[in-house]
Amino acid sequence: xxxxGQQHPIKIYFxxxxxxxxxxxxxxxxxxxxxxxxxxxxxxxxxxxxxAGFIVAIFMHMKWERFALIFGILTPPLALVVLMFLMAIESxxxxxxxxxxxxxxxxxxxxxxxxxxxxxxxxxxDH
Amino acid sequence: xxxxxxxxxxxIFTSTARDWSSDMTTFKGVPWGKAMMxxxxxxxxxIFTCFLVGYMVMRMTVTQAWPxxxxxxxxxxxxxxxxxxxxxxxxFILITSSGTMAMAVNxxxxxxxxxxxxxxxxxxxxxxSFVGMQCFEWYKLISEGVRPWHNPMGAPQFGxxxxxxxxxxxxxxxxGVAYLLIVAxxxxxxxxxxxxxxxxxxxxxxxxxxxxxxxxxxxxFYLW
Numbered sequence: 001x002x003x004x005g006q007q008h009p010i011k012i013y014f015x016x017x018x019x020x021x022x023x024x025x026x027x028x029x030x031x032x033x034x035x036x037x038x039x040x041x042x043x044x045x046x047x048x049x050x051x052a053g054f055i056v057a058i059f060m061h062m063k064w065e066r067f068a069l070i071f072g073i074l075t076p077p078l079a080l081v082v083l084m085f086l087m088a089i090e091s092x093x094x095x096x097x098x099x100x101x102x103x104x105x106x107x108x109x110x111x112x113x114x115x116x117x118x119x120x121x122x123x124x125x126d127h
Numbered sequence: 128x129x130x131x132x133x134x135x136x137x138x139i140f141t142s143t144a145r146d147w148s149s150d151m152t153t154f155k156g157v158p159w160g161k162a163m164m165x166x167x168x169x170x171x172x173x174i175f176t177c178f179l180v181g182y183m184v185m186r187m188t189v190t191q192a193w194p195x196x197x198x199x200x201x202x203x204x205x206x207x208x209x210x211x212x213x214x215x216x217x218x219f220i221l222i223t224s225s226g227t228m229a230m231a232v233n234x235x236x237x238x239x240x241x242x243x244x245x246x247x248x249x250x251x252x253x254x255x256s257f258v259g260m261q262c263f264e265w266y267k268l269i270s271e272g273v274r275p276w277h278n279p280m281g282a283p284q285f286g287x288x289x290x291x292x293x294x295x296x297x298x299x300x301x302x303g304v305a306y307l308l309i310v311a312x313x314x315x316x317x318x319x320x321x322x323x324x325x326x327x328x329x330x331x332x333x334x335x336x337x338x339x340x341x342x343x344x345x346x347x348f349y350l351w
Contacts, residue, residue: 006328007236017226024222024345028215031197031350040350048346052339059229059335061328067139068146069154073165080176087180091187104190108281 006061016058023047158325161332168336171299175340178292179347185284186351192281196349199280200264214349217260218341224253225338228307228331235327240315243327247311250334254304261297265290289348296344299337306330 027047030040057063062070098104137145147153154162186193197210204212231246268289272279278286310330313319319326 007233010230010233013226013229013233017222017229020222020225021219024215024218027346027350028211028218031211034197044346044350048342051342055225055335055339055342059225059338060332066142066146066154066156068143069157069162069165071143072147072153073169076169077172077176080173080180083176084180084183087184088187091184094184094188095190098188098190102190106190108190108192 006064008061008064012058016054019054020051023051027051158323158329160329161325164329164332168332171336171340175295175343178288178295179343182288182292182347185282185288189282189284191283194278194280194282194285196351199268200349211349213260213264214345217257218345220253220257220260221338221341224250224257225335227253228334232328232331235314235324238324240317243324244311244315247307247314247327247330251304251307251311254300254307254334254337258297258300258304261293261300264293292344292348296337296340299340303334303337306333 024047027044030043030047035043062074099106146155149155152159200212200214201208201210202212203209227246227250231243231250234242234246268286273286273289275287275290277283307330310326314324314327
C-alpha cells in the first residue's frame, strides 16, 4: 500500500496564506465599516465559508485525498446543518411565545459599554 | 488488491463503494494515524457545532439586549477606539501560525528536520501568544463585571456562552502548543527517522482545525 505523503509545491501554500489574510481583512472591514442587515450577514458567511474551504482543501490536503476519506469525513457534518435548521425554527417559536405570552420587549436597545455600572445589579438576578 | 491504480478508471463513487466494502483498510494509502486524527477532528466538529448551535438558540430566543461585540471588544489605541482590534490581531496571528505549520509539513516530507523544528516552534510560539491575548481579553471582560451568570451590558447568556466557547477553543490551542512542541522535539531527536514524517502532517491537521474553528467563532461570535 502506498503511503505517499502529501507533497505539493510551496507556491500554493503561500497563495492560500495570502488569500486567508485578504479574506480576514475583508471580514474585519465588514465590521469596521459598520455594514448592517442582510449585506453584513451575507458577506460574513461568504468570507467564513471561503476561508474554511481553503483551509480544509489546501492546508489540510482534503483536495488531494481519496474520495473514500473525503466522503467519510465531510458527509457526517450535514447532520449538523439539519440540527442548525431545526433549532433555528424552534428558537424562532420560543422567542415569539416569550414576546406574545410573557410581554417581553421584541426589540430591546443594547446599552453602550460607557454606561456599564453595577448599580442595576438587582435587575439581572431574576434569571 | 490493487487499490490506488484502479481509481483512475472508475468513478469516484465506484471506488468509494469498493474502498468501504473491501473488508480491508478503508482509507487506502492513508497512514492510520492520519485517519484517526481525521475521525477525532470529526467528533470535535460535532462538539464545537453543538456549542455554536447552542449560542444561536440563546441569541435567537433572548429577549434582553445582546451586547454589541464591536464595542465590547474595542481597544483604545492612542486615544482612538478601534473596534475588534484585539480579535483582528488574534485572527491574523492564528492564520500566520497555520501558514508556518503548512510549511513545516512540506519541509517534513523533504526530511529537513531542523526546518521542521523551527517552523513548528514558530507555530507554537504564535499559538502561545494567541492564548496570551485571549487571557488579556478574559481579564478585560471579567474586570468589567462579565461573569458566566451575569453581564452588566444586558443578556446574562452572553457571559456564559462567551466563556464556554472561547475557553474551549483556548484549551484546544493550549493543548495544540504542547502537542507541537512535543512532536517538534521528537522530530529532531530522530524518533521518526524510520517513517515518512507523516506525524508532522497529522499534527498539522490538528493545528489547522484549531484555526478552522476560530474562523467560525470569529464570524458568528465577534462579527454577528
